[in-house]
Amino acid sequence: xxxxxxxxxxxxxxxxxxxxxxxxxxxxxxxxxxxxxxxxxxxxxxxxxxxxxxxxxxxxxxxxxxxxxxxxxxxxxxxxxxxxxxxxxxxxxxxxxxxxxxxxxxxxxxxxxxxxxxxxxxxxxxxxxxxxxxxxxxxxxxxxxxxxxxxxxxxxxxxxxxxxxxxxxxxxxxxxxxxxxxxxxxxxxxxxxxxxxxxxxxxxxxxxxxxxxxxxxxxxxxxxxxxxxxxxxxxxxxxxxxxxxxxxxxxxxxxxxxxxxxxxxxxxxxxxxxxxxxxxxxxxxxxxxxxxxxxxxxxxxxxxxxxxxxxxxxxxxxxxxxxxxxxxxxxxxxxxxxxxxxxxxxxxxxxxxxxxxxxxxxxxxxxxxxxxxxxxxxxxxxxxxxxxxxxxxxxxxxxxxxxxxxx
Amino acid sequence: xxxxxxxxxxxxxxxxxxxxxxxxxxxxxxxxxxxxxxxxxxxxxxxxxxxxxxxxxxxxxxxxxxxxxxxxxxxxxxxxx
Numbered sequence: 001x002x003x004x005x006x007x008x009x010x011x012x013x014x015x016x017x018x019x020x021x022x023x024x025x026x027x028x029x030x031x032x033x034x035x036x037x038x039x040x041x042x043x044x045x046x047x048x049x050x051x052x053x054x055x056x057x058x059x060x061x062x063x064x065x066x067x068x069x070x071x072x073x074x075x076x077x078x079x080x081x082x083x084x085x086x087x088x089x090x091x092x093x094x095x096x097x098x099x100x101x102x103x104x105x106x107x108x109x110x111x112x113x114x115x116x117x118x119x120x121x122x123x124x125x126x127x128x129x130x131x132x133x134x135x136x137x138x139x140x141x142x143x144x145x146x147x148x149x150x151x152x153x154x155x156x157x158x159x160x161x162x163x164x165x166x167x168x169x170x171x172x173x174x175x176x177x178x179x180x181x182x183x184x185x186x187x188x189x190x191x192x193x194x195x196x197x198x199x200x201x202x203x204x205x206x207x208x209x210x211x212x213x214x215x216x217x218x219x220x221x222x223x224x225x226x227x228x229x230x231x232x233x234x235x236x237x238x239x240x241x242x243x244x245x246x247x248x249x250x251x252x253x254x255x256x257x258x259x260x261x262x263x264x265x266x267x268x269x270x271x272x273x274x275x276x277x278x279x280x281x282x283x284x285x286x287x288x289x290x291x292x293x294x295x296x297x298x299x300x301x302x303x304x305x306x307x308x309x310x311x312x313x314x315x316x317x318x319x320x321x322x323x324x325x326x327x328x329x330x331x332x333x334x335x336x337x338x339x340x341x342x343x344x345x346x347x348x349x350x351x352x353x354x355x356x357x358x359x360x361x362x363x364x365x366x367x368x369x370x371x372x373x374x375x376x377x378x379x380x381x382x383x384x385x386x387x388x389x390x391x392x393x394x395x396x397x398x399x400x401x402x403x404x405x406x407x
Numbered sequence: 408x409x410x411x412x413x414x415x416x417x418x419x420x421x422x423x424x425x426x427x428x429x430x431x432x433x434x435x436x437x438x439x440x441x442x443x444x445x446x447x448x449x450x451x452x453x454x455x456x457x458x459x460x461x462x463x464x465x466x467x468x469x470x471x472x473x474x475x476x477x478x479x480x481x482x483x484x485x486x487x488x
Binding site for chain 2: 002003004005006007008009010011012015016017018019020021022023024025026027029030031032033034035037038040043
C-alpha cells in the first residue's frame, strides 16, 4: 500500500479552479477527497474509483455539478440546502446510509441519482423542483410513499423500483397527469396499492414498469402512447382493461399473474390484433383469472387471438406450473384450419427446454425450426413464466388464430 | 512547508487569506485528495482541471512529479514509485 497526496493550483494567481475531473483509475485508487479548498468549483466529477470519503462540498454555493457515483463512500449525505446552484447530484452505487436530505430550495436541480446505496427513510418532497428531469432512488431501503410529482413538469425519468431490498415503498402511484415529457417511470417491486394512474397524454412515454406491487383496478388505456415500447404490470391484482388501442411500437406487454377476467384479456388481444406492427419482436404475456395459479394439468389457454399479426412476432406463454410438462407435447392448433402442428420437447433441464416446431402447413411456417423456452426466475416476483424466445415465423399475409396449450 | 500548516495566521489584526511564493499559491494548501494504491504502475486516466479564466494548472501528484496542463486538458498519470 502506498499513499500520496494530489495538490492542484493554478499557475496564474487570478485564475480560479472551476472544474475537477478525477478520471478513472486502474487498479482503483482508494483514499479520501476534500474539495473545501476550491470554493469556486462548479463541477466535481470522480466516478468509478474506490474513494471512501468525499467532503467539503456542502457549503459551496457555486457547485452545479457533483458526480461521485460508483465509489466506496460511506456515511450520510450531508445537508444540501446551501448548494443553491446545484443542477446535478449523483452519488449512486456507494455505501451511503441515512436518509435522502431535503431537496427543498434546490430550484435549479435537474438530476438526482442516489440509487444503489443503503439509504433509509422516505423520498423527500420534490415540490418546487420545477427543473427536475431525472430522479432515481431505486435499490435502497426506502419506505413511505412516492411524493407528488405534479410540480415536476419537465420530468423525463423517475425510478424508485426495489427488486433487492427488503423494505418497500407503500401508498399509491401519484398522478402523472401533465408530465408530458415523461419517458421512463419505474416503480416495480414495491408494495404500492391503489390503481395505475391515467397515462393519457403521456405521448412520449417509452417504458412503464409497475409490476410486482399490490395494484388493483384496471390496466389503463394505452391509446395515444405512440412511443410506448415496454409496459409491465404483471404480478399485481389487476382485474380489467380500460380499453382502447395499443401502440404499434409496443414490443413488451406483460400482464400475467393478475386477476384479469377473460373479458379483459379478450379486449387486450383484440387491441393487439388491430395493430399494424410490421417488424420486430413482440412479447405478449397474459393470463386469465381462470388460469389456476397452481396449474398441474388440464389446458391453460395462453392466448386466443391473432397474436401473430406480423412477421417475426413472438408470444410469451405464461404458466405458473413450475414443473413444466415433462416430455409431453405442446400442441399448437390453427383455428381456421390453416395450421396444425406440434412442439415436441427434445431436451429438458431445470431452466429451459427445447422443442422442435413441426407443421403440416408449410405455406405459413418456414418449416421445422428450433426454439428455446426459458423459465424466467426472479425470486422477488413470486412467479415463474415460460418465455418463448423464438416461436414460429409466419409467411402468410392473412390473419390466423393460434392457441398454445400445455396439456 | 511550515506555512502550509497555518490555519489562522494574522498580520496585525488582518487575517492572512493567501500567500504566494512568486506566482505559486502556497497557502492555503490546495490539497485535493489522499490517494491510496496497492500496486506500482497504478494509473489515473482522464484527470482534468479547468479554470476561469482559462490558463495553465500545476498538478503535484505527490510522488515528486508535477504536471503542467492547460485548462480542460485531460491527462493520464502512472505512479511508478
